Amino acid sequence: MRFSIIIPVYNRPEELDELLQSIVEQDVNDKTEVVVVEDGSSIVSKSVVDKYMGHLDIKYCFKKNSGPGESRNYGMERASGAYFLLFDSDCILPKGYLSTVKYELDAQYTDAFGGPDAAHESFSSWQKAINYCMTSFLTTGGLRSKETPSRKFQLRSFNMGLSKEAFTLTGGFSKQRIGEDIDLNFKLLKHGCSTRLISDAFVYHKRRTSWLAFFRQTRNFGAARPILNKMYPGSGKLTYWLPSVFIMAFIGAIALTYIGYWAALVIFFLYMFLVAADSFSKSKQITVALLSVLAMYIQFFGYGWGFIRTFFRLHVQRMDFKEAFPGMFA
Known part of the structure; x- marks a missing residue:
């Protein structure tokens, strides 16, 4: 062959x-x-x-x-x-x-x-951090890298x-x-x-x-997903909502600090520590671990914002696919 x-x-x-x-x-x-x-x-x-x-x-x-x-x-x-x-x-x-x-x-x-994909040892610290976020289960990226009897x-x-x-x-x-x-x-x-x-x-x-290019890429991924879900009914999964839920919860946790309630924000700091620790265990580089936290927020905000925006345009404003996300079909 x-x-x-x-x-x-x-x-x-x-x-x-x-x-x-x-x-x-x-x-x-x-x-x-x-x-x-x-x-x-x-x-x-x-x-x-x-x-x-x-x-x-x-x-x-x-x-x-x-x-x-x-x-x-x-x-x-x-x-x-x-x-x-x-x-x-x-x-x-x-x-x-x-x-x-x-x-x-x-x-x-x-x-x-x-x-799947991996990070080569010659990659820069930020490339390794981005790769971590796109492949780790803690950032939902790892969910795409496995196959199970119930999930292709x-x-x-x-x-x-x-x-x-x-x-x-x-x-x-x-x-x-x-x-x-x-x-x-x-x-x-x-x-x-x-x-x-x-x-x-x-x-x-x-x-x-670059971080801006990574944000735009993840935003486009998120923006495309509601359209794909509508193109293929029954293909939607709860995990597609996780980045959007994350950013809304994070903004809510910050708002709660203004009335003296810090517990919700502490949960996010613990999550950041877990991401950094897991990234460090894989890369053995503290710079990569710290950048992985930043990359995680960029990934979640990019994907989450793109997903929410397109979902709103499709299901609330009743736009067609090309109106909801013109860049997908340009």
Whole structure:
């Protein structure tokens, strides 16, 4: 089974360079194809791709900007492999990634799979803190990284695999710019395709490199979720409300201090200590632990605000999807 790696890129040549180098360093050499799709970038990656022409079976495609989902479709349509591996350009593959996926699919083939993410030791302290918040159970991020008999793992496009047959059957990603991977999850299940988590197929994911970008990213995730829940009735979960409940409770706890009631705020300080302690136990770095607390608040306020805003627009103001969150469909 031949793999085709699909990488959409937008103004990130340096990150693409790191990803391609990690593909070169894989511990298997099975003629894996790499398709780089430049999504209308103003800072193009052509010179980076040329650098690897003699080391990888690689092709470069440039197209008008349309977002990551359509760019992945564009790449898969032009790929020759039987199974597509999809990565964001800000990922780095550990040396054994391809061999792990090959072994797992040979042992238990599925139409699609997803893998988790981790922080590389070379990442900055704030990147490690963001990674902690996006993967820890204490910040709800870890809820996305497990699969149980009653809960299917939701594939994320920064690290996932999709068979050519499943791509053809589902039509791939939708045209929306945010939440397109969650939408594909539902389409796969609707068409009876098998999915699974391959927990050992992890990538090092840099995510966003500034606090403002991280806030905007989590706000967009939160804003997209009520729309996805309405698009696919019955898909909503109580956990999606947790960040919104957290920020409302936090604001309420601060308000209570003005009448001399401090107990509620103490609970939040204890929670902050627990997050910092858990982050430190994993990173062994006090800076990462402290930044994880800040990242947690940014994550919760970003996601929670985005969720509340879209929910209000959909269910109170009765807006349609594009009115409620124009950026999701731009």
